[in-house]
Amino acid sequence: xxxxxxxxxxxxxxxxxxxxxxxxxxxxxxxxxxxxxxxxxxxxxxxxxxxxxxxxxxxxxxxxxxxxxxxxxxxxxxxxxxxxxxxxxxxxxxxxxxxxxxxxxxxxxxxxxxxxxxxxxxxxxxxxxxxxxxxxxxxxxxxxxxxxxxxxxxxxxxxxxxxxxxxxxxxxxxxxxxxxxxxxxxxxxxxxxxxxxxxxxxxxxxxxxxxxxxxxxxxxxxxxxxxxxxxxxxxxxxxxxxxxxxxxxxxxxxxxxxxxxxxxxxxxxxxxxxxxxxxxxxx
Amino acid sequence: xxxxxxxxxxxxxxxxxxxxxxxxxxxxxxxxxxxxxxxxxxxxxxxxxxxxxxxxxxxxxxxxxxxxxxxxxxxxxxxxxxxxxxxxxxxxxxxxxxxxxxxxxxxxxxxxxxxxxxxxxxxxxxxxxxxxxxxxxxxxxxxxxxxxxxxxxxxxxxxxxxxxxxxxxxxxxxxxxxxxxxxxxxxxxxxxxxxxxxxxxxxxxxxxxxxxxxxxxxxxxxxxxxxxxxxxxxxxxxxxxxxxxxxxxxxxxxxxxxxxxxxxxxxxxxxxxxxxxxxxxxxxxxxxxxxxxxxxxxxxxxxxxxxxxxxxxxxxxxxxxxxxxxxxxxxxxxxxxxxxxxxxxxxxxxxxxxxxxxxxxxxxxxxxxxxxxxxxxxxxxxxxxxxxxxxxxxxxxxxxxxxxxxxxxxxxxxxxxxxx
Numbered sequence: 116x117x118x119x120x121x122x123x124x125x126x127x128x129x130x131x132x133x134x135x136x137x138x139x140x141x142x143x144x145x146x147x148x149x150x151x152x153x154x155x156x157x158x159x160x161x162x163x164x165x166x167x168x169x170x171x172x173x174x175x176x177x178x179x180x181x182x183x184x185x186x187x188x189x190x191x192x193x194x195x196x197x198x199x200x201x202x203x204x205x206x207x208x209x210x211x212x213x214x215x216x217x218x219x220x221x222x223x224x225x226x227x228x229x230x231x232x233x234x235x236x237x238x239x240x241x242x243x244x245x246x247x248x249x250x251x252x253x254x255x256x257x258x259x260x261x262x263x264x265x266x267x268x269x270x271x272x273x274x275x276x277x278x279x280x281x282x283x284x285x286x287x288x289x290x291x292x293x294x295x296x297x298x299x300x301x302x303x304x305x306x307x308x309x310x311x312x313x314x315x316x317x318x319x320x321x322x323x324x325x326x327x328x329x330x331x332x333x334x335x336x337x338x339x340x341x342x343x344x345x346x347x348x349x350x351x352x353x354x355x356x357x358x359x360x361x362x363x364x365x366x367x368x369x370x371x372x373x374x375x376x377x378x379x380x381x382x383x384x385x386x387x388x389x390x391x392x393x394x395x396x397x398x
Numbered sequence: 399x400x401x402x403x404x405x406x407x408x409x410x411x412x413x414x415x416x417x418x419x420x421x422x423x424x425x426x427x428x429x430x431x432x433x434x435x436x437x438x439x440x441x442x443x444x445x446x447x448x449x450x451x452x453x454x455x456x457x458x459x460x461x462x463x464x465x466x467x468x469x470x471x472x473x474x475x476x477x478x479x480x481x482x483x484x485x486x487x488x489x490x491x492x493x494x495x496x497x498x499x500x501x502x503x504x505x506x507x508x509x510x511x512x513x514x515x516x517x518x519x520x521x522x523x524x525x526x527x528x529x530x531x532x533x534x535x536x537x538x539x540x541x542x543x544x545x546x547x548x549x550x551x552x553x554x555x556x557x558x559x560x561x562x563x564x565x566x567x568x569x570x571x572x573x574x575x576x577x578x579x580x581x582x583x584x585x586x587x588x589x590x591x592x593x594x595x596x597x598x599x600x601x602x603x604x605x606x607x608x609x610x611x612x613x614x615x616x617x618x619x620x621x622x623x624x625x626x627x628x629x630x631x632x633x634x635x636x637x638x639x640x641x642x643x644x645x646x647x648x649x650x651x652x653x654x655x656x657x658x659x660x661x662x663x664x665x666x667x668x669x670x671x672x673x674x675x676x677x678x679x680x681x682x683x684x685x686x687x688x689x690x691x692x693x694x695x696x697x698x699x700x701x702x703x704x705x706x707x708x709x710x711x712x713x714x715x716x717x718x719x720x721x722x723x724x725x726x727x728x729x730x731x732x733x734x735x736x737x738x739x740x741x742x743x744x745x746x747x748x749x750x751x752x753x754x755x756x757x758x759x760x761x762x763x764x765x766x767x768x769x770x771x772x773x774x775x776x777x778x779x780x781x782x783x784x785x786x787x788x789x790x791x792x793x794x795x796x797x798x799x800x801x802x803x804x805x806x807x808x809x810x811x812x813x814x815x816x817x818x
Binding site: 127128129130131132133134135149151152154155156159162166215231233234235236237238239240303307308309310392395396 | 416427428429431443479480481482483484485486487488489490491492493494495496497498502503506507509511512516519520523524525526527528529575
């Protein structure tokens with residue numbers, strides 16, 4: 116036993132720095148070593164976000180509530196779209212809940228590198244820590260908004276069903292998709308700040324192309340194939356099905372969405388790693 | 399790697415190249431890049447490769463404190479950036495035996511809106527400390543910085559002195575086997591610099607390996623056993639600290655700072671060019687001075703056109719990019735057709751009225767019509783590290799007194815009406 120501790124004490128970490136070529140793997144062990152930084156940065160962003168606001172953290176609930184309210188009036192009352200037998204407000208809130216994870220992760224992670232340029236150029240840490248830390252903040256928002264969802268379901272007397280158990284699966288897939296896109300956007304923004312101007316236009320576009328405020332049932336059959344190209348369509352329908360039991364699970368569409376999410380995530384992560392070498396020189 | 403048991407850092411053939419795009423070929427928007435790629439699909443954009451580091455090799459033994467000296471732009475900072483893994487080398491290899499902590503700046507990641515306490519944890523984590531480690535050292539950090547009463551105050555309300563003290567205190571408690579430090583001592587007032595130096599000495603004598611970049615030759619002499627001299631990206635000397643400082647000083651006095659290299663960002667017609675700028679104090683070249691010193695800026699230029707007259711313009715900026723003063727001078731730049739006319743202009747400033755800080759000079763040469771022959775916005779930077787302008791041993795807070803004013807207070811009596 117004493118031998119073992121002695122070897123640990125004498126073992127100095129050895130690191131070789133050399134120019135890297137091509138694709139490099141994601142160093143999970145190193146990311147784990149920097150987990151405190153991940154948490155501290157996420158904490159910083161959360162603490163700073165609502166400084167000098169009157170309502171503070173209430174905005175986390177108020178934002179999706181307001182969005183759902185607008186959707187319920189415009190799509191439910193004015194356009195009279197179907198909501199699969201669930202009150203439209205609840206239906207729209209559930210959609211907004213899943214959508215918030217996607218749009219929050221994508222937009223926040225895309226800004227995480229340029230927003231922390233002073234860190235990138237002055238200190239070493241795995242650069243993936245920055246987009247990942249923003250994702251933690253989004254997850255915290257999600258947890259709070261999910262709490263509101265529970266309250267709303269109780270108010271509308273909607274009982275949860277067994278599909279709820281699959282909710283984490285959809286969450287992971289939505290996160291992979293949005294983080295994959297966010298990583299690509301973040302890395303590209305280092306060289307081309309255009310990305311930060313185009314995303315605020317593209318994200319609402321994707322929202323209207325996804326079943327956030329309406330259900331897939333409301334989409335004319337002739338247009339459905341176009342909607343289902345968007346991997347978020349399958350994921351959001353599944354997300355809402357888990358919460359409210361609306362719509363149907365279509366294994367083929369879901370399989371496509373899941374494959375796309377996994378593919379985008381790994382492509383994003385590896386491109387990020389490839390472009391990461393130039394961050395400090397260019398940013 | 400069995401032979402390396404007493405080696406902490408081993409650098410072999412290290413090189414770092416930067417690609418400099420020429421102004422026409424530099425795309426900062428995706429559309430520009432796309433358009434030019436579409437227009438000329440085969441042409442590579444015109445770029446030049448600039449080697450900030452060339453074939454640098456050295457070993458540092460465990461527990462050694464090694465200074466790195468060299469003038470601005472010699473490659474010191476690039477070397478530290480590569481060693482601390484902020485940027486990758488282009489060639490060569492580095493072996494590091496031990497955890498590396500790097501302090502390229504005091505207070506990296508400090509956020510003005512967060513409290514002192516929050517910033518200690520934030521900054522510590524950024525420097526690579528575990529949370530438990532920071533908690534263990536928390537009291538020592540607070541004690542060293544002397545900010546107990548203000549722990550829960552946002553640091554934006556701190557005085558600049560408190561801010562720097564807190565930032566240095568966190569960094570000073572970093573427990574890594576290898577420490578890479580850049581110019582940390584060039585901040586704060588003289589008293590605090592002394593305290594920092596003392597802390598650095600503790601670190602150095604504690605058996606840790608330290609690489610220390612500084613312009614402060616006094617600090618290098620007192621802290622380091624050996625020193626490396628870097629010049630134009632190459633390691634020109636590895637010797638004991640005393641000899642390295644002597645060589646460096648000699649080099650400083652004989653060659654002006656390079657301003658003619660392709661890495662310098664400049665604009666203008668190019669008929670005349672600034673080739674070098676020196677800051678002189680008491681006839682010796684320096685890169686740091688004190689407020690109140692008599693200093694001379696020497697501007698060397700080369701005239702490859704046929705300009706007979708030109709104007710030299712210089713503007714001094716502080717770190718917030720606020721212009722502080724602007725000076726100009728007519729120069730007669732004689733050059734016959736086909737010949738190069740070189741010259742030097744001296745600008746003397748008596749009792750430099752600048753407070754502690756880092757300053758930058760933008761320098762331009764203009765023809766009589768006001769057209770830029772050469773313009774280098776980042777021509778020279780220098781540090782004011784202490785201040786004896788007021789001769790009373792006090793340095794005013796730089797936030798309220800970026801520059802210093804000759805003045806005299808007298809006790810005047812309020813005579814009106816009371817005179818008999």
